[in-house]
Amino acid sequence: MARKKKKVGAYPAGMILFSLTLALFLIGFCGMLAIESKRLVQYIRENYEVRVFLDKDTDSTKAATLMYRTLADKPYTLTTDGKPQVTFVSKDAAAREFIAETKEDFSKFLTENPLRDSYRIKLNEAYFDESKLAGVKTDLENVDGVFEVVYQENLVDSINRNIGRIYTVMAVFALIMLLIIVVLMNNTIRLALHSQRMLIRSMQLVGATNSFITRPFLGRGVWQGLLAGAIAVVLLLVGLQVATHNLPELAYFQDTTQLIALLAGLVGLGALIGFFSTFQAVHRYLGLTLDELY
Structure with a gap:
């Protein structure tokens, strides 16, 4: 029975898809919290x-x-x-x-x-x-x-001070989360590409250019990012519907325009993370010697 040939760029995708979906879901959840909190702050201020x-x-x-x-x-x-x-x-x-x-x-x-x-x-x-x-x-x-x-002067000052602290904490948390996600995805994709390191080396030996080798990996990385973003969007919308069903008051604090922009941004961010993480991982294997590949 003939051995099935490996297809360039066809590395195991399940682990990457799961990790990227989870990462985008967390980013989207933080974004939704920021949108809801902004509307809540606006509600508090405009009802003063x-x-x-x-x-x-x-x-x-x-x-x-x-x-x-x-x-x-x-x-x-x-x-x-x-x-x-x-x-x-x-x-x-x-x-x-x-x-x-x-x-x-x-x-x-x-x-x-x-x-x-x-x-x-x-x-x-x-x-x-x-x-x-x-x-x-x-x-x-x-x-x-x-x-x-x-008007209550101390209350106004207290609200503004606490709102500033909340925004600062959320910004720091979002930055830390983004750094963790980038490192996580780089390591995950690098491990997934480990199985194709020898195929990459073989293509180099027969004269394939780096761009020719990299292209299918990048295409697959972008596709996985888009798919992960779409799955994360679906999960967020389902979660939002469940939360709104149990707490109808949340509907008032939703900003449809910003929510659509956030969900579209998640899909785009998934594609970007998939592209750059894959590019970095493939570029690393392209530069290794035969001894280092083993």
Whole structure:
């Protein structure tokens, strides 16, 4: 029975495909976490409210018209679906909220409501900064009829500081992960190509050029990278669907555009890793002497 000839570039692919798929899956998972966390941060910032308390002698009708339009036209006021995020809270409504939160009914020992009519404004994410919020406070307090502007200064500083730390940790983790993956894939592909080192040497002896020898290996490496990327994308989408099914709130934090870009990038990254890792491994065997091959 004739011995089956080895085909150039046809080295065992199972181990490489599994390793590369796992690596791309981990990268994609980290990317999805980054996208979700960014949307979560945006949600927290855009739901932070600045309270604008009005003078007690301000007429409620005037407050509901002129003041609303003034505050809604401010560049820092968040607009969602064409609607400014400005909410009027009467002093009676504020009293009911106070009583519900504290369980203390001040109306039993006070003859009048000491609270004021107010507006609650949600700001654009770009203004969620201590210095910019101070400028917003100054600008609003110069509006006719405004008594005081209040926001939690320590909370803003704490949120920004913690967000910066989270992004730093995620960036370092992603960099370490990428380095580990590159080293892992280089070693995995090098081990897989070990079985074809003598075939590579034989082709060199009959006069084949390095580019002729390398071409089929690179083609297979790119194909494996694309396949691994496609499998990783499918696994990530399945995982995302399962997570969204169990936690429907996650759907709000998904950015479809960035998610598509991430998944497409994974497939492209798989092809790049397969190409360069294969090139480096094949180039190493091309430069070895016969004694070193053994």
